Amino acid sequence: MTNTTEKTRATATVSARRPMGNRIYRFLRSIPTWFLWVMVILWTIPTFSLFVNSFRTRDAQRGSGFWNALSDNANGWQFPTLENYQEVLFPDVGAGLGNALLNSASIAIVATIIPIAIAAFAAYAFAWIDFPGREWLFIATVALLAVPSQVALIPLLSAYSTGVALTLPVIGKTITVFPDLNLSGTIPAVWLTHTGFAMPFAIFLLHNYIAGLPKDLFESARIDGADHFKIFFRLVVPLSVPVLAAFAIFQFLWTWNDYLIALTMIGGNREALPGTIVVASLAGEFGARENLLTAGAFVITVVPVLVFFALQRFFVRGITAGSVKG
Amino acid sequence: MNRLAVTVLGIVAAVGFSGIVFIGVNKLFDLTEDRYPLYSGIAGGVLSGGVFALLWGNRMLESPVAVTIAAAIVGAAVGFALGTLEQSTQRLAAGIAGGVALGLLLGFSAPETVWPSLDPVGIIIGLLIGTGLGFLLWVVGGRQQSKMISRLFAGAAIGWLLGAWVATTLDGSRAEVIVVAVVLGGLIGVAIGGRPHPDQKERGEIAAGSRKYIFLAPALVFVTAALVIPLGRTIWLGFLTGNPRELTWTGLSNYTELLTDPGMINFGNLGGIVGSRLFWGAVLLLGLGAVIGRWLGRRVGMGFSAGGGSLTLLAAGMILLGFAVFTSLRGTIPNNLWWIFSVIIFAVSLGLAVAVLADRSKGENIAKSLIFLPMAISFVGASVIWRLIYVARPPQDPQTGVANALWVMLGQWSNSGTASAIVSLILALIVAGLLYLAWRAWQADSSAIVAGSLVISAVLGYLIFRFLGPGIGGFAVSEVTGEVIPDPVLFIQQGPWNNFWMMVVFIWIQTGFAMVIFSAAIKAVPGDLLEAARIDGATESQTFWRVTVPQIAPTIGVVVTTLIVTVLKVFDIPKVMTNGNFDTQVLANEMWQRAFTELNFGLGSAVAVLLFIGVLPVMAMNIRRMQRERLG
Numbered sequence: 001m002t003n004t005t006e007k008t009r010a011t012a013t014v015s016a017r018r019p020m021g022n023r024i025y026r027f028l029r030s031i032p033t034w035f036l037w038v039m040v041i042l043w044t045i046p047t048f049s050l051f052v053n054s055f056r057t058r059d060a061q062r063g064s065g066f067w068n069a070l071s072d073n074a075n076g077w078q079f080p081t082l083e084n085y086q087e088v089l090f091p092d093v094g095a096g097l098g099n100a101l102l103n104s105a106s107i108a109i110v111a112t113i114i115p116i117a118i119a120a121f122a123a124y125a126f127a128w129i130d131f132p133g134r135e136w137l138f139i140a141t142v143a144l145l146a147v148p149s150q151v152a153l154i155p156l157l158s159a160y161s162t163g164v165a166l167t168l169p170v171i172g173k174t175i176t177v178f179p180d181l182n183l184s185g186t187i188p189a190v191w192l193t194h195t196g197f198a199m200p201f202a203i204f205l206l207h208n209y210i211a212g213l214p215k216d217l218f219e220s221a222r223i224d225g226a227d228h229f230k231i232f233f234r235l236v237v238p239l240s241v242p243v244l245a246a247f248a249i250f251q252f253l254w255t256w257n258d259y260l261i262a263l264t265m266i267g268g269n270r271e272a273l274p275g276t277i278v279v280a281s282l283a284g285e286f287g288a289r290e291n292l293l294t295a296g297a298f299v300i301t302v303v304p305v306l307v308f309f310a311l312q313r314f315f316v317r318g319i320t321a322g323s324v325k326g
Numbered sequence: 327m328n329r330l331a332v333t334v335l336g337i338v339a340a341v342g343f344s345g346i347v348f349i350g351v352n353k354l355f356d357l358t359e360d361r362y363p364l365y366s367g368i369a370g371g372v373l374s375g376g377v378f379a380l381l382w383g384n385r386m387l388e389s390p391v392a393v394t395i396a397a398a399i400v401g402a403a404v405g406f407a408l409g410t411l412e413q414s415t416q417r418l419a420a421g422i423a424g425g426v427a428l429g430l431l432l433g434f435s436a437p438e439t440v441w442p443s444l445d446p447v448g449i450i451i452g453l454l455i456g457t458g459l460g461f462l463l464w465v466v467g468g469r470q471q472s473k474m475i476s477r478l479f480a481g482a483a484i485g486w487l488l489g490a491w492v493a494t495t496l497d498g499s500r501a502e503v504i505v506v507a508v509v510l511g512g513l514i515g516v517a518i519g520g521r522p523h524p525d526q527k528e529r530g531e532i533a534a535g536s537r538k539y540i541f542l543a544p545a546l547v548f549v550t551a552a553l554v555i556p557l558g559r560t561i562w563l564g565f566l567t568g569n570p571r572e573l574t575w576t577g578l579s580n581y582t583e584l585l586t587d588p589g590m591i592n593f594g595n596l597g598g599i600v601g602s603r604l605f606w607g608a609v610l611l612l613g614l615g616a617v618i619g620r621w622l623g624r625r626v627g628m629g630f631s632a633g634g635g636s637l638t639l640l641a642a643g644m645i646l647l648g649f650a651v652f653t654s655l656r657g658t659i660p661n662n663l664w665w666i667f668s669v670i671i672f673a674v675s676l677g678l679a680v681a682v683l684a685d686r687s688k689g690e691n692i693a694k695s696l697i698f699l700p701m702a703i704s705f706v707g708a709s710v711i712w713r714l715i716y717v718a719r720p721p722q723d724p725q726t727g728v729a730n731a732l733w734v735m736l737g738q739w740s741n742s743g744t745a746s747a748i749v750s751l752i753l754a755l756i757v758a759g760l761l762y763l764a765w766r767a768w769q770a771d772s773s774a775i776v777a778g779s780l781v782i783s784a785v786l787g788y789l790i791f792r793f794l795g796p797g798i799g800g801f802a803v804s805e806v807t808g809e810v811i812p813d814p815v816l817f818i819q820q821g822p823w824n825n826f827w828m829m830v831v832f833i834w835i836q837t838g839f840a841m842v843i844f845s846a847a848i849k850a851v852p853g854d855l856l857e858a859a860r861i862d863g864a865t866e867s868q869t870f871w872r873v874t875v876p877q878i879a880p881t882i883g884v885v886v887t888t889l890i891v892t893v894l895k896v897f898d899i900p901k902v903m904t905n906g907n908f909d910t911q912v913l914a915n916e917m918w919q920r921a922f923t924e925l926n927f928g929l930g931s932a933v934a935v936l937l938f939i940g941v942l943p944v945m946a947m948n949i950r951r952m953q954r955e956r957l958g
Contacts, residue, residue, distance in 0.1 A: 024762065036683040036693055039676065043697045043834065049728065050711045065726045110336040117344060122545030131538045139952045144553050146945045148895040150917050151934045152556035154563060154927050158570065176384050191336060196552020199545055228537045229352040257704030259898045264922060276706040280902045283710055297710035301703050308702035312695065319839065320846040
């Protein structure tokens with residue numbers, strides 16, 4: 001809007017004699033601001049259509065588009081119906097997404113807690129403990145952010161399923177480095193994997209914040225005789241709550257929404273599958289239970305969306321930290 | 327319930343165990359300054375217990391529980407003694423006694439499978455090398471008199487271990503294993519007992535110097551175990567072939583197999599680019615852009631002017647050219663490049679546009695929240711959502727997907743006289759408005775708007791032509807009856823554009839990401855810079871392009887590199903929507919299928935390495951940027 005007026009002022013001298021033309025011109029120049037709301041509508045329609053369709057019967061979903069939902073009720077009450085949700089959530093009739101949601105929660109909660117603690121220790125050390133090679137170690141750790149998780153999947157899966165044995169060169173003796181704990185197909189395997197993959201980003205994000213805490217704080221604490229351990233728990237953790245929350249939301253959404261790592265590490269163990277895999281396999285059936293698909297997709301979507309809306313402020317801070325030089 | 331138990335257990339284990347270990351280790355090192363014997367005792371117990379537990383894990387102990395506990399107790403006693411005793415002979419005696427005791431423990435509990443047969447040659451070589459290395463370390467470490475004995479004997483112990491036990495055949499007798507273990511224990515005992523008792527200052531150094539390890543170790547262990555070592559192993563596996571249990575070296579053959587596979591990259595259709603309308607549209611736009619740039623340049627006395635007018639056309643031309651290339655050059659690798667190309671162009675430009683338009687406008691927060699919302703939705707959820715949008719029903723049925731419903735409706739309109747007349751009229755009005763805008767912009771000398779509105783007018787003009795002439799939208803004319811029947815698009819099955827329809831899903835998600843970052847960057851542009859520009863008489867769009875954009879340029883770089891990394895490994899969307907069928911394969915799904923469906927670890931690793939090579943430039947850029955910020 002300021003855009004338009006300023007621009008018009010610039011050309012005002014040319015067009016002083018044409019009031020009608022000016023009005024049209026101003027109108028045309030304001031079109032870009034509508035673009036924002038066109039985008040908003042376009043961006044909302046897909047989610048909205050899923051939401052509406054998940055409350056429609058199978059026949060209604062196959063027979064007409066979501067915009068016709070209200071006319072479903074022409075022959076008796078059909079919309080909204082909870083049928084799809086009932087069927088998709090409970091194991092005896094449908095896909096058993098209820099169990100899968102518990103798995104998702106289990107994966108996401110634990111895979112959020114472990115990395116926070118571990119990364120906070122490391123971020124503190126990188127920020128406030130001096131040691132030779134600190135900068136290089138930090139850069140090397142954070143550089144791993146760009147490594148695609150695909151490059152680690154095969155070795156990790158075989159470590160989980162058969163353990164890691166190291167055959168010493170020349171003398172040919174084998175020692176076990178990581179025992180075969182039968183982790184493949186279990187949720188703990190997913191926890192460990194997520195923790196490892198989350199490290200570079202977590203350290204990067206937390207370090208940015210912790211390194212920015214005022215230096216005097218640490219100096220006066222040290223003069224008072226506090227050691228690193230005390231400073232960390234009494235000073236750094238309470239002061240870093242916003243960034244810890246930001247990372248927690250980030251990691252929660254990431255682990256809840258993850259498909260690749262769970263698919264690789266859990267694979268065929270039906271008992272341990274998270275929601276994303278169950279919904280994806282429903283999608284793979286092409287048609288047979290497509291009415292369940294809408295309800296299933298909505299169920300796995302609604303949790304992160306609620307988290308997101310409730311804690312958006314922290315989430316945005318997490319995303320923007322470090323990428324904007326303020 | 328079982329699942330709940332696992333979860334709760336996981337949380338307890340994660341928080342409780344790691345918390346206890348972390349706090350415990352910290353507290354342990356707190357002891358060094360004031361209660362050194364206690365610290366030394368606990369450290370000794372944990373250390374020797376840990377070593378025996380490791381042996382236990384490798385099945386090298388009989389009745390392991392009792393032996394491990396005994397080892398921990400002996401270790402603790404030695405540690406406590408060494409923490410208390412100050413005289414060097416007493417310390418040496420305590421060290422040797424403890425070492426021999428542990429050696430006897432190990433010797434008597436080692437199972438027959440690990441009894442070494444003594445081999446003097448190996449022992450001598452091992453001892454020589456070990457002691458030599460110990461001496462070398464001592465020299466390098468500053469030749470402190472007090473450390474000489476301990477370094478030499480530590481080296482000797484390692485040499486003895488390698489020479490007498492590791493590098494020998496395991497067919498010896500009980501007596502031999504006892505001798506080997508006792509000597510080993512004795513050597514280690516001398517190495518430990520030979521160090522002088524640390525004074526107050528040294529203890530303080532132990533306490534302070536330990537912290538960096540304690541704070542860093544957990545994270546570095548995870549990073550190393552989950553990223554660094556697997557990365558190295560994957561690169562290695564890429565040179566092997568065969569089933570997972572029996573891999574053999576094949577050199578580069580995995581890579582030659584991949585790069586000569588027409589499914590990976592296929593130049594066959596590249597000739598078809600000459601017949602594509604996209605290509606000629608691109609040539610036309612690029613030509614026009616060049617001509618206008620030249621013309622603008624001559625007016626200001628330069629060879630070429632990259633002003634708004636020419637840049638708009640050149641950018642549009644480049645985008646069309648990119649699409650022309652990617653719809654002709656097919657295969658998995660071009661698909662990935664196409665993903666990167668479109669997602670970056672659309673997510674960055676739309677994200678930037680929304681950030682600018684929303685900035686300080688009414689309803690800024692609502693608009694931004696709604697555009698950002700898809701970021702919270704999983705790729706799986708998003709794929710399901712967009713399949714609903716793209717679904718194609720048989721022609722005789724009503725279309726239930728938004729995309730096909732609109733497309734078929736357009737087809738009906740263009741075949742009905744009144745509807746096509748109304749639509750053409752509306753479009754003609756818009757064209758008239760745009761032409762007027764172009765004329766006014768021409769007078770105001772802003773070539774970008776002239777070029778932009780002319781291009782849009784041309785597109786709309788073409789639409790009018792289609793409406794009035796051959797028709798547009800999803801319809802077909804039946805050959806039998808001559809009736810007009812609906813003809814939906816198979817958005818997901820019909821190549822090569824189905825790739826782009828899947829990219830739309832990704833753009834839908836990532837635009838919010840770009841927007842949020844740009845929004846923060848725009849708000850961080852110093853207000854006085856903008857003020858100064860305005861006072862100097864810059865128009866709003868000049869301020870944007872000459873002040874705001876250069877200010878947020880580094881942020882654009884960050885967004886682009888982040889998007890490259892995210893898009894390159896795109897997996898979920900193609901996996902769920904097509905599983906790589908219909909010409910939509912991408913590298914991540916290729917890797918997954920090769921490795922985990924076909925169990926061809928070698929080929930799967932080679933594909934993963936291709937992905938890794940793809941991110942290397944980004945990694946290099948990130949490292950350079952961090953170096954500048956932190957070291958330079």
